[in-house]
Every structure is written in structure tokens, then in C-alpha cells.
Amino acid sequence: MAITYIEQENKEPLEIELREPHLAALLAWLFPxxxxxxxxxxxxxxxxxxxxxxxxxxxxxxxxxxxxxxxxRPNDFRWQFFFQVxxxxxxxxxxxxxxxxxxGGDPFWVLCDRYPIKSELPPNWFDKEFEIVExxxxxxxxxxxxxxxxxxxxxxxxxxEQVDTIAMWHRDMKQLYDLGTLFTIVAGLLxxxxxxxxxxxxxxxxxxxxxxREKVESKSRQxxxxxxxxxxxxxxxAGAN
Amino acid sequence: xxxLFAIGIENALFWYLIPLVVAVSLVYGGTRHEEVPEIIRxxxxxxxxxxxxxxxxxxxxxxxxxxx
Numbered sequence: 010m011a012i013t014y015i016e017q018e019n020k021e022p023l024e025i026e027l028r029e030p031h032l033a034a035l036l037a038w039l040f041p042x043x044x045x046x047x048x049x050x051x052x053x054x055x056x057x058x059x060x061x062x063x064x065x066x067x068x069x070x071x072x073x074x075x076x077x078x079x080x081x082r083p084n085d086f087r088w089q090f091f092f093q094v095x096x097x098x099x100x101x102x103x104x105x106x107x108x109x110x111x112x113g114g115d116p117f118w119v120l121c122d123r124y125p126i127k128s129e130l131p132p133n134w135f136d137k138e139f140e141i142v143e144x145x146x147x148x149x150x151x152x153x154x155x156x157x158x159x160x161x162x163x164x165x166x167x168x169x170e171q172v173d174t175i176a177m178w179h180r181d182m183k184q185l186y187d188l189g190t191l192f193t194i195v196a197g198l199l200x201x202x203x204x205x206x207x208x209x210x211x212x213x214x215x216x217x218x219x220x221x222r223e224k225v226e227s228k229s230r231q232x233x234x235x236x237x238x239x240x241x242x243x244x245x246x247a248g249a250n
Numbered sequence: 251x252x253x254l255f256a257i258g259i260e261n262a263l264f265w266y267l268i269p270l271v272v273a274v275s276l277v278y279g280g281t282r283h284e285e286v287p288e289i290i291r292x293x294x295x296x297x298x299x300x301x302x303x304x305x306x307x308x309x310x311x312x313x314x315x316x317x318x
Contacts, residue, residue, distance in 0.1 A: 015284060023284055054282050056289070060273040067269065188266055195270060200276045206281045213283060 013210040025050070028204070030208045037207035039097045041200050044207030057203045061196050065096050068192025069158075073182055075118055076189040079107040080160040084167050087160070089190055095197030106159035116156025123153040123174060126163060139163070139177045264308065271300050 011027040027033060028048050030196035037044025037092060042058030045051070069077055077100055080087040094100045106116045122142040125134050134148065142152055161174035178186055206212075279293030 017279050025284060050284075050287050053284070053289075056276060060276050060280075063269060064273045071266075195274065197313060199274065202277060202281045211280075211282055211284050 010172050015211065015213050027208075027210060034175055034208040037204045038095070038200065040099075040204055040208075041097060041196075044204070048207065053206070057200075059093050061096065061200050061203065062099070064192050064199075065099055065196035068189040068196065070189070071182075071185045071192060072189025073178070073186070074157045075105050075155060075159075075161075075178055076186055077158050077193050078160045079103045082160070082165065084165040085160065090196040093197045095200045096193070097200060102159075103158040106156055110156070110159055115154055115160075116159035118157040120155040120157055123155065123177065124148065124160070125151055125153055139174060139230050141181075189204070264304075267304065271297060271304070275300065 013025050013027055015023040016043060026048065033044040033048050035044070036047050037057075040058075041061035042054040042056070045054030045057060075095050077090065078087060079090045081126050090100070090103065093103075102117075110116050123139050124130060124134060124137040124142060125139075127138045127240075129151065130238065131150075137148075139153070142148060153191065155162065155174070161178070163174050166173045182189075275293040275297040276289075278296050279289040279291075282292050283289045
């Protein structure tokens with residue numbers, strides 16, 4: 010059982026019971042706010058849960074359910090996921106989808122089908138490359154599948170003129186795809202602060218530390234002012250001579 | 251001056267940043283304090299700071315774009 014004390018100005022120190030800090034930190038990472046609820050810090054737990062989950066879910070919605078995925082394929086190393094994973098268990102479906110689709114399998118929860126690359130299409134379907142398959146389409150070949158939190162299907166290209174699934178996502182969602190990625194990254198990073206708070210309590214500057222810093226600042230300010238006065242005096246002496 | 255607002259409304263994307271800044275301010279405030287009034291006070295300060303900074307950057311970039 011761990012307890013931390015927060016110094017307060019003109020008040021008794023605030024006692025915060027952290028219970029088992031390692032378990033609280035793990036719970037805080039797994040589900041934003043859960044660590045604080047475990048520590049019976051209900052107001053903060055609810056605040057963190059609502060804020061972080063809402064921006065994560067909002068970001069995921071902006072990105073069409075596609076901006077959070079795990080991939081280490083050549084040409085598609087999704088470094089953003091390493092920040093998004095800070096939000097905890099809400100990103101685990103991306104890991105599952107990555108495992109399922111790694112060897113060519115279909116993802117869970119398919120959002121839409123896309124026509125494959127041109128070389129796999131009959132000539133009269135060439136202009137449909139990577140487009141979404143319409144419900145009334147009579148196309149019967151293999152399709153690429155957009156899955157919820159799944160890596161983009163099909164080959165990923167580094168050529169500027171070559172279309173791929175990621176290019177179609179950017180075309181369809183425009184700036185909202187990047188905005189969704191940003192929101193989910195920020196949610197992941199914010200949750201790391203929350204994990205710290207669950208482990209060690211709030212990052213409060215104690216009144217003693219505050220006074221010490223103010224003292225140091227005023228001393229350095231006085232030193233700078235006296236240095237300026239000395240420089241002015243020596244300049245005026247040099248001018249007089 | 252009205253052109254700045256017109257550009258802001260046309261570029262409605264920047265309105266998406268407001269909930270992000272609110273959430274960041276609240277979480278930052280929550281990690282700095284334990285009691286709710288202090289958290290709210292810190293969050294309001296952080297929101298004003300971040301929003302002002304973003305607004306200044308927006309104005310600078312808009313003015314720079316008029317010159318190019």
C-alpha cells in the first residue's frame with residue numbers, strides 16, 4: 010500500500026492513497042482512468058476516461074475506422090501505432106487484425122471490398138482499380154478488404170503515380186484521415202501522463218519548491234540588474250576619459 | 251480583418267482542434283492537481299495558452315501565405 014503527500018499552501022498536506030502503484034499504472038494503461046478508479050480517485054478517473062476515450066473514438070471515427078492499425082510490412086511501417094498503443098486495450102483489435110491478415114487472411118469486421126490491382130482485373134474493369142465495390146456490382150473476382158483497424162490490403166507502393174489502398178483512403182477521407190491519426194496519437198500520449206499520475210500521484214509543485222524557485226529567480230534578476238548598472242557605469246567612465 | 255475570419259470559417263478543419271485542445275487541457279490539469287477546482291483552474295489556463303498560441307501561428311501563416 011503506497012501513500013503520497015501533496016504539500017498545500019496554508020493547508021494540511023493532502024494524502025493520496027495509491028494502493029498498489031504498479032497495478033494502478035497497468036490498469037491505467039489498459040483502460041484510461043481505470044487505474045484511478047482502482048485507487049478510489051473517482052473524479053479524476055472519470056475525467057481521464059471521458060477525455061481520452063472520447064478523443065480516441067472521435068479520431069477513429071474521423072479516420073473511418075482505418076487510422077489505427079498495426080503494420081510492419083515493407084513500404085507500410087505504421088510508426089504511428091507505437092504512439093496510439095498508449096491508449097491501451099482499445100488498440101488491441103489492431104494487433105488481432107494484423108495477426109489475422111499477416112498471411113493473406115481476411116480481416117474481422119470488413120468495412121468494404123475494393124477491386125484489386127489492375128493486373129488482376131479484366132480489361133473492362135481497369136478503371137475500377139482500388140475503388141470500392143458497389144453493392145450492385147456483378148464483379149466476381151477476388152477483392153481487397155478494408156477491415157476495422159486492419160492494415161490496408163493489397164500491395165503498397167512507393168511510386169508516386171501508383172495507386173494503392175492507402176492512397177484511396179486519403180482520397181476518400183481527405184484531411185480527416187490525418188486528423189483522425191493525430192487525435193488517436195494524442196490520446197495515446199495523454200494516457201502515458203495518466204499512467205504516471207496513477208503510479209506516482211499528481212505532478213504538483215509544492216509551495217516550498219515554488220518559494221525556492223522564486224528566490225532563485227529574484228536573485229538572478231538582481232544579479233543581472235547590478236551587472237547592467239556596472240556596465241553602464243564603466244561605459245560612462247570610458248566616455249568621460 | 252474580416253478576411254481572417256472568412257479564411258477561418260472556410261478552413262473549418264481548424265474547428266476540429268477545439269475539442270482536442272479542451273481534452274488536452276483537462277488531462278494536463280488533471281495530472282497537475284488532485285482537487286477538482288484546481289484542476290479546472292489549471293485546465294482553463296492551459297486552454298487559453300494553447301488556443302492563443304495556435305491563433306498566433308494561424309495569423310502568421312495566413313499573412314505569410316498572402317505574400318507568396
